[in-house]
Amino acid sequence: MKLKSLTAKFGARSAALGGLAALLVTLAGPAGAADAPKKPEPTLEQRIASLEAYVTNGDPAAPLKDKDGKIAEGLATPTSATSGPGHNAWQMACSALVLFMTLPGLALFYGGLVRKKNVLSVLAQCLGIAGLVTILWWACGYSIAFAGGNPFMGSWTKFAFLKGVDSAPNTDYSFWVSQNVFSMYQLMFAIITPALIVGAVAERMKYSAILVFITLWMFVVYFPLAHMVWGIDGFMNGVWNAKATIQAIDFAGGTVVHMSSGWSALILCLILGPRVGFGKEQMPPHSMVLCMVGTGMLWVGWYGFNAGSAVAADGIAANAFMTTTLATAVACFTWAVAEWVMRGKPSVLGFCSGAVAGLVVITPACGFVNSTGAVIIGVAAGLIPFFAVTKLKGLIGYDDALDTFGVHAVGGTLGALLTGFLAVLDVNANLSTNLKAVVGSSLWIEQVKAIGLTFVLAVVGTAILAYIVKAVIGLRPAPDEERQGLDIVDHGEEGYNLI
Amino acid sequence: MKKIEAIIKPFKLEEVKSALSEVGVEGMTVTEAKGFGRQKGHTEIYRGSEYTVDFLPKLKIDIVVGDELVSAAVDAIIKSARTGKIGDGKIFIMNVEEAVRIRTDERGAKAV
Known part of the structure; x- marks a missing residue:
């Protein structure tokens, strides 16, 4: 040197x-x-083809294979088993963006919507989940979700304690992104998903009960679901697993993240019961300013979530970037206009809710639909969750404090279904690998099956776990503790020490 | 000596203050207050939930003046705080038995 x-x-x-x-x-x-x-030694042609694979996000080892698909022992090119700097840089930036969605994006979005005596409890829940889930992910979560195993669950041991998860790519998921980066990227999804549930049970669940429930929920619902949808041999991984029983598609987590958290949130909030004084006392948001700041951070961070789900800085990521922007902006505007028409005024909370709904609904679709599909999704996302949180909630009368169900469960389900109708082959070549026959025809039926399985897993899993936690340590603080506010009771602090 | 207590709209404070200074009032105490009269409150809607806000933000001004200044001060407040719409506020006038300036121990009208 x-x-x-x-x-x-x-x-x-x-x-x-x-x-x-x-x-x-x-x-x-x-x-x-x-x-x-x-x-x-590789030939010059093999070396060039291996290098070209970097630009096309292809397999750099493919040019080394002989007619039978085998590589002679010891044959390698300088780029055949290493990470690609551009793809890796993009993926590290995206990982940070997805973390930014939770800390502080979601924390502020939710924190602004609660009463001021509970603002810190929401922040502490988001922080606590970030730490707790990281430990679970390191210990065995990543291995259960992403190691090969059976269609429902990966391996408990293969990547346990992130053994063997180093800077070389895991070619099951990416030819160019280091596996340690990939595992941290997926960790950020595992963090935000349970953090979304917090919105439904805000202001009235004991901190210890939340952490215990989330720990169990990750093992029963999230890790298996992530494996089924994204794992290389997953039950519902239609794009990559030719043998998938349900040939469904979910680009960035409509089922895994939003449906699972949203439906679980509904069940948990029903078992938990409404807040003390719900329906009698006023419970308006204490700071719409924080809520809007959080929404902006969610929107920006969501580019890492959606475009980053291509796991490469390629054309599919570029398309996802565009569709995410279109659907979100359209939904943001549509929700506020719907409010304007129905109630006379467009509110900041309406704009914020519409933006988040748009982001949720485009999530499973963003890498599979074109600009037209994205705008259709934006309009649907601005209207259907709007009716869910303004009408349906009032009719049924559950206390979903911050509308996790109305936005994430309804939006996630809507997105998974619309993806089935709006996915097109020409925006994503990977759809032609295993799904050429179903895209544009019966894909929506596969999507309905995936929705059904996700729904059952989330609802049944959450109901069982919530009753277990309720029986063992209890779910709620004492009523007068709840009246005093969780900030002082659970954390010994106050959000605002103003005169 | 009288104490004049005026409840006014918050954005009228500057006008009321200068109007009172012009007629010779030398000091005042201002408190942020909330309340309602005939104006009632307003409704806020957050997604599906409607909340009635009964107590609207107001300012309460307390001044103590000698008897000869009372009607001029009240007129100044009325002129400067009036918008003509409901919610303009109220003025209350009451007797003051004694006033003391803490620094000098002066008593009576000299102390205000």
Whole structure:
């Protein structure tokens, strides 16, 4: 290395010395190769094809394969088993963006919507979940979700404690992104999903009960569901698993993230019961300003969530970036206009709710639909969750404090279904691998099956776990503690120490 | 000596203050207050939930003046705080038995 940089310097100064330097390098070359004389060398064509795979996000080892699809022992190119800098950089940035969605995006979005005596409890729940889920993910969560195993669950041990999860790509999921980056990217999804549930049970669930419930919920609902939808041998992974029983598609988590958290939130809030004073006392948001700030962060972070789900800085990510923007902006506007027509005024909470609904509904579709599909999704996302939180909630009378069900369960289900109708082959070549026959025809039936399975897992899993936690440690604080506010009772702090 | 207590709309404070200074009132105490009279409150809607806000933000001004200044001060408040719409507020006038300036121990009208 030193020799090379030295010779490079001389080379720059003088052509004659440069020639000498080239000679030195040439002399050094064979000496290095002599150590392993039997190692087969790739041809120049193989090396170029392997390098081209970086640009096309293809398999850099493909050019090395013979007719039977085998690679001669020891045959490799410099790019065939390493990460690609551009794809890796994009994925690291996206991981940070998805974390930013939870901390502080979702924390502020939810924090602004609660009463001021509970603002810190919501922030503490988001922070606590980020720490807790990371530990679970390191111990065995990643392995259960993403190691190969059976169609319902990965391996408890293969990647336990992130053993073997290093900077080399795991080619089950990406040819160019380091597996350690991929595992951290997926961790951020595992963090935000349970954090979404918090919205339904805000202001009235004991901190300890939330952490215990979430721990169990990750093992019973999230890790298996993530494996079924995204795991290489997953039950519902229509895009990558040719043997998937349900040939469904979910680009960034309509079922795994939004349906699972939304339906679980509804069940948990029903078992928990309404807040003390619900329906009699006023419970308006304490800061719409924080709520709007959080919404903006969610929107920005969601580019990492949706476009990043391509797991490459490629054309599919580019398309997802566009569809995410279109659907979100359209839904943001549509919800507020619906309010304007129905109630006379467009509210900031209406704009914020519409934006989040748009982001939720486009999530499963963003890498599979074109601009027209995105706008259709935006309009649907602005109207259907709007009616769910303004009409349906009042009719049924459950206390979903911050509308996790109305936005995430209704939106996630809507998105999963619309993806079945609006997915088109020409925006995503991967759809042609295993799903050419169903896209544009019967894909929506596969989507309905995936919705059904997700619904059953979330509802049954949550009901059982909630009753277990209720029986063992109890779910709620004492009524007068709840009246005092969870900030002081659970955390010994107040959000605002103003005079 | 009389104490004049005026409840006014918050955005009228600057006008009321200068009107009172012009007629010779030298000090005042201002408190943020909430309340309702005939104006009642308003309704706020957050997604599906409607809340009635009964107590609207107001300012309460307390001034103490000698008897000769009372009617001029009241007129100044009425002129400067009036918008003509409901919710303009109220003025209450009451007797003050004694006033003391803490720094000098002065008593009576000299102290205000």
